[in-house]
Amino acid sequence: MRKKTCIWPHMIGDYHFKTLRDQTLSRIKSNIELMVTTSGGNKVVVIPHSMGVLYFLHFMKWVEAPAPMGGGGGSDWCAKHIKAVMNIGGPFLGVPKAVSGLFSVEARDIAVARAFAPGVLDKDVFKFQTLQHMMRMTRTWDSTMSMIPKGGDTIWGGVDWSPEGFFNCSTKRSKNVDMTTSELTAVRDLENRAGVNYGRLISFGKDVAKIHSSKIERTDFRGAVKGRNPSNTSNCDVWTEYHDMGVGGVKAVADYKVYTASSILDLLYFVAPKLMKRGSAHFSYGIADNLDDPKYQHYRYWSNPLETKLPNAPDMEIYSLYGVGIPTERAYVYKLTPTSECYIPFQIDTSADGEGEDSCLKGGVFSADGDETVPVLSAGYMCAKGWRGKTRFNPSGINTYIREYDHAPPANLLEGRGTQSGAHVDIMGNFALIEDIIRVAAGATGEDLGGDRVYSGIFRWSEKIQLQL
Structure with missing residues (x-):
């Protein structure tokens, strides 16, 4: 039997990390371009979940950036290819x-x-x-560091x-x-x-x-x-x-x-110290004073919404879809x-x-x-305030919407994990969430859905955060 080799993240140097990252992101770029081409030019709706929300935020910056740091798609790539990004349970600011x-x-x-x-x-x-x-073991999982609270x-x-x-x-x-x-x-x-x-x-x-x-x-x-x-x-x-x-x-x-x-x-x-030394090469947790500073062209900042700009895509929409009440x-x-x-x-x-x-x-x-994993503050703040309207984090004024799903446990065993669950993973079986996604994929806008649907105090809490926008 052939012996299997396990490669721990700490064994991968910065060069190899970037190579693996570029290969993965290049496949995402190619798949999105193929979907647009084969659908007659219709833009795609992207639906990341959980940690994938941070990585797709990283992708949108990468795809615009010139090679070799980025994918070389140009500043209008997202505008040409993406109709909406519907983030489910997004830990934008960590957990x-x-x-x-x-x-x-x-x-x-x-x-x-x-x-x-x-x-x-x-x-x-x-x-x-x-x-x-x-x-x-877990201190070799450098990806966990992307979830450290930001800001x-x-x-x-x-x-x-x-x-x-x-x-x-x-x-x-x-x-x-x-x-x-x-x-x-x-x-x-x-x-x-x-x-x-x-x-x-x-x-x-x-x-x-x-x-x-x-x-x-x-x-x-x-x-x-x-x-x-x-x-x-x-x-x-x-x-x-x-x-x-x-x-x-x-x-x-x-x-x-x-x-x-x-x-x-x-x-x-x-x-x-060993974990943080490795992780700090790939992730950052601060708030940018000047987003035009050349240092923010480095990929370590691209998964932090407080240290990067959204793409120049004014017709695109960004949603935060997450559960509350747990x-x-x-x-x-x-x-x-x-x-x-x-x-x-x-x-x-x-x-x-x-x-x-x-x-x-x-x-x-x-x-x-x-939602039992991500606090409302992390999931909702950017769409409630940080990106709302034209801000330095959203210079093209991409429309943002919050759609909260008030948790209700399954009424009986026939419902399985529940059709109205707001839990971090089970929410993907939530009928209201599925309906929102299908409607947007079929052409609806955030306004067609009714705009924001909020049960929590995210807007009140956001008012208390004194962040330069």
Whole structure:
């Protein structure tokens, strides 16, 4: 039997990464051109899903760019070939659960499993399923880095604020399209209440997640001295980058106490330097001051909607189609693990629960509105505000539309995963979403669909984000 070879992303250098990328994008370009030609010149409707949304954003920049950096299609290629891009569940601005995945290779599901069966994930009998093995493997998946939150504190909020404000996780929200003035005022008042601060993406301790920032004593971790303990290396079945940090480095991370979207990047560079060094060659997470700066001609910026321009295609349409009404991971409460040299030193604190029925903190995870994977803020902001009208990110004024699908679980077993699901994957069986796509593919415009359909607070939340447009 021929031996199979597995090529990990970290084994692929920058040149080979670009070669593989260009081959894939060239096939997409050729397929779209063929569809336009064989359909009598009718433009195509492109329907990316999830991470594919980021990669098609990258494609639209690549196809315009001159060779050898891009596909050489010219500045009018998208205008000639694409009628609409209908993005499903798009994590345009990243997802917080990517942070917890890279930091401690867990999210709500792993944390809950550990709480139900403490110690099971660390037993030798499950050697190849332990978190240590998972971390060593997943930290070779550089594509995960494309999902790190983008835009820093400007988008996601800081130590003392977040765009969503206080979100009530127990009460079914009113549909925005039907809200009276008094209902809208009540919702605004609720969102402005103190109590939940999603801007603190990681907090060490439940109290730290809640108290005023002036009462938090923080020690900067960035100058901490790392150092392994060589005498204990033979005791560990799996060696991760955490073991290179030593006790001092681990303690410094916990002593910083609160991490926002901006300091998260420094945190990941501190705890996973090899991963971040590789990934930073291909992805970026900032906000462009000047999009005409020549540096933004490099492909590492092209999957970040805050560091690239949409194509010059004023007749094209861009849609954000995503589910709402499902609690979605937005921030985390962490703790140091019991002293054990060989284990990952940080865990989500599953004992951290909020007070009251409207609390969004359950099992160490703060939830906000979304599709269970992508928060509304990430899926909706660009079409709600960042690209709405003519902005520096959308200089040709491409029309943008938000179509939200309010989640409803299946009524019975015959529905399978549900025909009205808003969940990140199951939404692709949502009848209303399928109808919207078919109508656009048959020639309808966003206005024909009725324009925006919004149930969440995305427009209110977008108003709180002070971003130069």
